Structures are given as C-alpha cells and as structure tokens.
Amino acid sequence: MTTFIADTLSKEQNLFNFTGNKIKTEDKKIDVLVKYEQPLVVVLDSVLDAEECDRLIELSKNRLERSKISADKIVSDIRTSSGAFLTDVNDEIIKRVEKRVASIVGIPVEHAEGLHVINYKPGQEYKEHFDYFAETSRAASNNRICTFVLYLSDVEDGGETYFPKLGLKVFPKKGMAVYFEYFYNDQMLNELTLHGGAPVVTGEKWIATLWFRRKKLI
Numbered sequence: 001m002t003t004f005i006a007d008t009l010s011k012e013q014n015l016f017n018f019t020g021n022k023i024k025t026e027d028k029k030i031d032v033l034v035k036y037e038q039p040l041v042v043v044l045d046s047v048l049d050a051e052e053c054d055r056l057i058e059l060s061k062n063r064l065e066r067s068k069i070s071a072d073k074i075v076s077d078i079r080t081s082s083g084a085f086l087t088d089v090n091d092e093i094i095k096r097v098e099k100r101v102a103s104i105v106g107i108p109v110e111h112a113e114g115l116h117v118i119n120y121k122p123g124q125e126y127k128e129h130f131d132y133f134a135e136t137s138r139a140a141s142n143n144r145i146c147t148f149v150l151y152l153s154d155v156e157d158g159g160e161t162y163f164p165k166l167g168l169k170v171f172p173k174k175g176m177a178v179y180f181e182y183f184y185n186d187q188m189l190n191e192l193t194l195h196g197g198a199p200v201v202t203g204e205k206w207i208a209t210l211w212f213r214r215k216k217l218i
C-alpha cells in the first residue's frame with residue numbers, strides 16, 4: 001500500500017516552470033487562477049487585453065473555413081467549428097501574442113504552429129479528442145507536446161473547454177487562457193488530457209489555439 005502511494009505521487013517533469021500566482025512577461029502581468037499539477041493544466045487570466053482579442057478576430061473573420069481534424073485534414077462532425085490559420089499574416093499583434101505565449105510556456109516560438117483562430121456558433125463544438133498525433137501518423141515524428149488556448153470572447157452560455165477524465169471545465173472569458181501539457185513519459189498521464197469544446201448554447205465563441213511541437217518547425 002505504501003509503495004502504491006509513493007508510485008502515484010512520483011512526479012514527472014512539467015514544461016511550465018512557474019510557481020506562485022503571477023507570471024511577468026516582457027509586456028504583461030498574467031494571473032494564474034488554477035493549477036492542476038499533473039497532467040499540468042493551468043488557467044490564466046489577463047493573457048490578452050480586449051484590443052488584442054478583437055484584432056485576432058478581425059484578422060480571421062474573412063478567412064474562416066470549416067475546421068478539419070487530424071494530420072490528414074478531414075472534415076468531420078467531431079469538429080463543427082470554422083477556423084483560420086494566421087501563419088501567413090504579417091501583423092504586430094500576432095507576433096506579440098505568439099512571443100508572449102512562448103515566454104509563458106518557456107519554449108521558443110519556433111516550436112509553435114502558427115496561431116489558429118476558431119469560431120463556434122450555437123450548436124457547434126469540438127468533441128473530446130487528444131491534441132497529439134497518433135503514433136502511426138507521419139506528424140508524430142515531431143509530435144505536439146502542449147496546447148495553449150486563448151479565449152478571444154466571452155460566451156453567454158456553453159462553450160466550455162472540458163477535460164472528462166479530470167472532471168474539469170474551463171468557462172471562456174475574454175482574455176483568459178487554458179494551457180495543458182502531454183509530454184510525459186507515462187502515456188497514462190498524456191491520455192488524461194483528453195478534452196473538448198462543449199457546444200455553444202447562446203452567443204458565439206472565439207478562441208485562438210497555439211500548439212507546440214517537440215522540435216522546431218522552422
């Protein structure tokens with residue numbers, strides 16, 4: 001019994017390296033509201049200001065396309081939102097946001113896929129899934145290791161990011177973010193990061209996601 005407890009408590013390394021309730025980046029003071037230790041899930045407030053949120057929505061509005069899933073880019077009812085990658089947009093605010101997120105996560109921005117803005121209308125959702133690629137996938141040779149979801153809007157009702165295996169729900173609030181990691185040796189820990197975006201009931205949901213890879217992409 002003692003051994004069992006010792007085993008379950010033994011810690012693996014997290015990527016996120018902050019303790020305490022504040023993170024100071026070059027240009028912003030961010031509040032840590034919630035920390036689930038392992039797998040690491042943190043809820044952060046004041047990551048973006050309203051102007052930055054509005055700008056990211058503005059830049060995406062005319063480029064939205066029906067979201068796809070997996071490395072093979074398939075349209076599926078698992079994910080009914082619309083999205084836009086902002087990789088080829090040259091904008092100061094995008095650069096600033098990517099840099100800020102990278103400094104919170106502690107991984108150089110070259111490991112990140114470009115910001116991906118997603119819009120959910122009432123009834124739209126992203127059913128539970130893992131963000132990392134299956135080992136059999138080509139993309140798994142440089143797999144994702146963590147996810148940073150920025151909430152660009154409030155949602156009147158619904159649209160929470162939920163982690164069914166942790167019994168955790170994060171309700172969207174403009175400027176807030178949820179960050180989680182799945183770069184553990186113990187695959188059981190990675191699997192606990194199963195998550196989804198619940199259907200929006202009333203209003204609209206806008207998020208921007210940044211996924212980080214194990215190795216640099218550029």
Ligand SMILES: O=C(O)CCC(=O)C(=O)O
Pocket residue numbers: 118126131147149159160161162195196197198207209
């Ligand atoms: O919509 C959400 O709250 C979650 C989004 C998500 O899981 C993703 O972009 O990978």
Ligand SMILES: [Fe+2]
Pocket residue numbers: 129130131147195
């Ligand atoms: Fe996801």
